[in-house]
Amino acid sequence: MARPFEVTRQPGFSAIAIACFVLLYLPIVLLVIYSFNAGESISQWEGFSLRWYASAWENEQIQAATIRSVVIATGASLIATSAAVLAALATTRTAPWRGRTIVFALVNQPLMVPEIVTAVALLIFFSMIKVATGYTGLWYLILAHAAFCIPFAYMPVRARLQGMDLSLEQAGADLYGTPVKVFRHITLPQLWPGILAGAMLAFVISLDDVVITEFVKSAGQDTLPTYMLGQIRRTITPEINAISTALLAVSILLVTAFFFISRTRK
Amino acid sequence: MIDIREVTKVFGAGSDAFRALDRVSVTIRQNEFFTLLGPSGCGKTTLLRMIAGFEGPTEGTILLDGDDLAGKPPYERPVNTVFQSYALFPHMSVAENVGFGLRMLGRPKDEIAATVREMLALVRMSELAERQTAQISGGQQQRVALARALAPRPKVLLLDEPLSALDFKLRKEMQLELKRLQNETGITFVFVTHDQEEALTMSDRIAVMNAGRIRQIGVPREIYDHPADRFVADFIGDTNFLSAELTARTGDTATLRLPSGRTVEARAQGDGTPGKVTLAVRPEHAELAPPEEGALTGTLTEVVYSGTDTHYHVALDQEAGLFVLRRQNRPDAGPAHQRGDRVGIRLGAVAGQVLRD
Ligand SMILES: Nc1ncnc2c1ncn2[C@@H]1O[C@H](COP(=O)(O)OP(=O)(O)OP(=O)(O)O)[C@@H](O)[C@H]1O
Ligand SMILES: [Mg+2]
Numbered sequence: 001m002a003r004p005f006e007v008t009r010q011p012g013f014s015a016i017a018i019a020c021f022v023l024l025y026l027p028i029v030l031l032v033i034y035s036f037n038a039g040e041s042i043s044q045w046e047g048f049s050l051r052w053y054a055s056a057w058e059n060e061q062i063q064a065a066t067i068r069s070v071v072i073a074t075g076a077s078l079i080a081t082s083a084a085v086l087a088a089l090a091t092t093r094t095a096p097w098r099g100r101t102i103v104f105a106l107v108n109q110p111l112m113v114p115e116i117v118t119a120v121a122l123l124i125f126f127s128m129i130k131v132a133t134g135y136t137g138l139w140y141l142i143l144a145h146a147a148f149c150i151p152f153a154y155m156p157v158r159a160r161l162q163g164m165d166l167s168l169e170q171a172g173a174d175l176y177g178t179p180v181k182v183f184r185h186i187t188l189p190q191l192w193p194g195i196l197a198g199a200m201l202a203f204v205i206s207l208d209d210v211v212i213t214e215f216v217k218s219a220g221q222d223t224l225p226t227y228m229l230g231q232i233r234r235t236i237t238p239e240i241n242a243i244s245t246a247l248l249a250v251s252i253l254l255v256t257a258f259f260f261i262s263r264t265r266k
Numbered sequence: 267m268i269d270i271r272e273v274t275k276v277f278g279a280g281s282d283a284f285r286a287l288d289r290v291s292v293t294i295r296q297n298e299f300f301t302l303l304g305p306s307g308c309g310k311t312t313l314l315r316m317i318a319g320f321e322g323p324t325e326g327t328i329l330l331d332g333d334d335l336a337g338k339p340p341y342e343r344p345v346n347t348v349f350q351s352y353a354l355f356p357h358m359s360v361a362e363n364v365g366f367g368l369r370m371l372g373r374p375k376d377e378i379a380a381t382v383r384e385m386l387a388l389v390r391m392s393e394l395a396e397r398q399t400a401q402i403s404g405g406q407q408q409r410v411a412l413a414r415a416l417a418p419r420p421k422v423l424l425l426d427e428p429l430s431a432l433d434f435k436l437r438k439e440m441q442l443e444l445k446r447l448q449n450e451t452g453i454t455f456v457f458v459t460h461d462q463e464e465a466l467t468m469s470d471r472i473a474v475m476n477a478g479r480i481r482q483i484g485v486p487r488e489i490y491d492h493p494a495d496r497f498v499a500d501f502i503g504d505t506n507f508l509s510a511e512l513t514a515r516t517g518d519t520a521t522l523r524l525p526s527g528r529t530v531e532a533r534a535q536g537d538g539t540p541g542k543v544t545l546a547v548r549p550e551h552a553e554l555a556p557p558e559e560g561a562l563t564g565t566l567t568e569v570v571y572s573g574t575d576t577h578y579h580v581a582l583d584q585e586a587g588l589f590v591l592r593r594q595n596r597p598d599a600g601p602a603h604q605r606g607d608r609v610g611i612r613l614g615a616v617a618g619q620v621l622r623d
Binding site: 165167168170171172173174175176177178181185186189190 | 318319320339340341342345346347349351353355356357366367370371414415418
């Protein structure tokens with residue numbers, strides 16, 4: 001009897017798998033290692049030190065960029081998550097209506113339209129507003145980030161809503177709960193892991209963005225990633241490695257938390 | 267009192283349109299244990315959902331104590347539901363579940379606490395008040411669902427197959443408990459089941475449904491003894507159908523001639539014109555007899571022992587098909603019969619129910 005096809009038993013499988021993992025993780029491991037380099041080089045090891053972390057910590061430009069990044073990511077993920085919750089409710093908790101599929105596609109537009117196109121479009125759109133109003137503050141960046149973060153917040157919220165037993169909300173209505181009360185007392189308490197997960201994912205995505213930020217930002221509005229990009233064009237020191245490692249740590253923390261939260265009470 | 271008048275429900279539209287309920291009319295009285303009984307897909311849940319307000323009728327009206335319910339959302343109807351899946355709120359304790367309806371109605375805290383205590387005592391769940399709903403058994407969840415639906419003192423309680431998930435013993439227990447609760451609270455119960463035995467033991471009245479229509483409404487005895495048509499006779503209990511010819515009728519008693527040439531008497535309502543009819547005979551209403559004494563004759567093809575009863579399957583001489591009889595097993599039971607024996611079937615003084623096709 002022929003054994004069923006099993007990809008793990010094919011010759012060369014382990015070799016290819018190992019090669020893939022090396023390609024994926026070796027550069028990151030090297031980046032992390034060299035963030036602790038005592039010397040000025042990013043490729044020559046001269047001993048262990050935390051000097052670049054200290055220098056990044058004291059660098060005023062990095063401080064400003066970090067604060068800006070966090071402010072933008074916080075604002076954007078709050079806006080994106082609120083919009084995503086409403087969109088998810090409209091696409092799961094209503095009787096099928098014409099255009100529901102279209103709305104679903106529109107909400108997910110940022111996943112399909114090339115980022116560079118969105119970036120150029122926002123650049124042109126915002127410059128028109130800038131000319132008209134004269135406002136040049138951070139809100140352009142916050143709104144731009146909110147826009148492309150919506151689908152990332154939408155997905156976990158929608159998945160959670162779809163997984164919820166509809167009869168619970170019906171039971172709520174049956175027991176004299178008006179739609180608003182049912183949402184507050186029945187839907188929301190069960191939805192929060194999805195909402196939190198969506199907000200965290202949106203936060204990480206916003207924190208990481210380069211392309212759209214680079215196009216939309218005004219002078220002096222560098223975020224952490226665009227600051228790093230600017231540095232790399234000049235001299236590269238392990239300071240970049242140190243910032244990257246810190247960003248990596250934050251992302252891993254948030255994504256791990258996302259993973260556990262989205263699994264709770266399922 | 268619930269007055270359901272000519273209610274029709276059509277799902278979908280155009281060529282997909284499906285008539286789940288077809289001109290259903292029924293009046294459910296105050297304080298009645300009323301059961302909707304019928305096979306899967308006959309529209310029982312749909313009718314309940316329309317009384318609760320989750321679905322609107324395509325045509326017809328539903329009145330509760332004279333008020334038209336049309337356009338009233340579920341949260342404005344003094345009607346509560348025990349869902350088939352129980353639908354307990356997983357993020358609340360047992361007590362919070364039971365108090366939810368009163369909380370939504372904005373009742374004062376101490377009143378809610380008192381009612382919750384009373385309801386939990388009623389369903390014998392007082393010790394588990396602070397448990398999370400995931401930490402109690404299926405039977406306990408069911409009782410919590412019941413207490414939750416009873417707590418706001420609705421005028422009508424709707425129960426959608428609430429016992430179907432329970433094992434046999436617990437189910438028997440809960441049947442009695444439901445009956446007791448209904449007596450103690452005086453609330454009108456509308457109960458859905460597809461278990462005919464459950465319907466017969468619990469109900470004040472039963473509506474037998476099939477394919478979106480009500481086929482018969484009556485007290486259990488009426489439904490069992492006087493089924494209105496072949497569907498009802500077949501669905502409720504076991505029935506033997508015999509072809510016969512109606513020759514005369516006086517009052518409720520008809521004289522029939524069987525294909526064997528014998529004449530028997532049976533109950534008949536409605537149309538009494540002579541002609542071909544069907545005679546429905548319950549298995550426990552006939553007895554085995556020597557071949558020469560039977561109204562029918564045949565050969566025993568199967569003897570099935572089932573504890574309290576023995577079932578005899580007889581292949582009839584006069585027409586195709588099996589006739590099934592049931593005899594209680596008693597120490598003094600008559601002679602044992604065996605497969606292959608020639609037997610007669612003796613019908614009662616009133617042989618059965620006459621059905622028109
Ligand atoms: N929302 C709906 N859309 C389309 N058809 C439906 C809908 N709800 C119910 N139906 C159909 O209506 C018919 C009656 O359904 P209903 O749920 O009332 O049956 P039921 O008598 O409760 O059956 P069961 O004993 O299996 O619960 C079924 O054929 C079902 O497929
Ligand atoms: Mg049903």
